[in-house]
Amino acid sequence: MSRPFAATPRGLPLAWARILGAVRGRLAYRLARMDRRRADAALGKWLGEDEASRRAHLCRAAFISSGRAEAELSAVRGWSARRLCRRSSLEGWRHLVAAEERGRGVLILPLPSATWPLVPVAVGLYRGVVDLPPTTGGKQLMSWGAGLAPEPIFRPHDTLAAALARLGPGRRVLSPPFDPSFARSSDGGRLRPALAAAEAAREHDAPWVPMAAGPAPDGGFRLVVEPPIEPAGSPNEILRRAMDAIEQEARRRPETFPWWQIDPGEM
DSSP states (O other), rough: OOOTTTOOOTTOHHHHHHHHHHHHHHHHHHHHHHHHHHHHHHHHHOOTTTOOHHHHHHHHHHHHHHHHHHHHHHHHSSSSSHHHHHHHHEESSSHHHHHHSSOEEOOOESSSTTTTTTHHHHHHTTTEEEETTTTTTTHHHHHHHHHHOOOOOOOOOOSHHHHHHHHHHTOEEEEEOOOOGEEEEEOHHHHHHHHHHHHHHHHHHHHHEEEEEETTTTEEEEEEOOOOOHHHSSSSHHHHHHHHHHHHHHHHGGGGSGGGSOGGGGG
């Protein structure tokens, strides 16, 4: 479940791709029993064990949303930059512009959803080149970006440390993806990339800018930029504020959250 750019014919109308993806999501909900149990356990920790009917509803909705989003991403990979921009709405963009105008560089934090790759694509098209650590699905994004614009919109790096070291005026680094359970994780390996990003934000005085991507009511896409996370305090405090932004997004749109990716024992 939640495979980036799941196979969907390029050129398929977006409305048809969404229908196909929703069907796939329903099938995954019925067949991917392990993922379904994991999602239900995470929702149980979040909602409470006595809300079984709501857990089931949200779990099914999340599978359908993920299937639909994967099909959308695969379908729009054949679009031109002009078409993608025309079908996308940007909200709160001033937050990103203001963060960049500080001249310290920015960390881009895609809030968890299956459509998160739209975040770095939009930033690359509208603001300039985005630095890609190897932990952010770089190969798929590089391939997509190469077909969108004549000039590169992504800059790959061999290591996360190399990407974070380049933070500075005019630089945009895509933060490694993580989820709220990392904040309470006892697994240092899982937590290390997120902490490294928080440490870099503090060292460079660079704001962390959360961004969400999802479907728009008009049939296109909606990208929302949240107020920046300030790089003040210890790395753990900065990371906690990033986790709060992710948890707030999960509460606003729980049906788009990849619950099966969260270890319920660490929530």
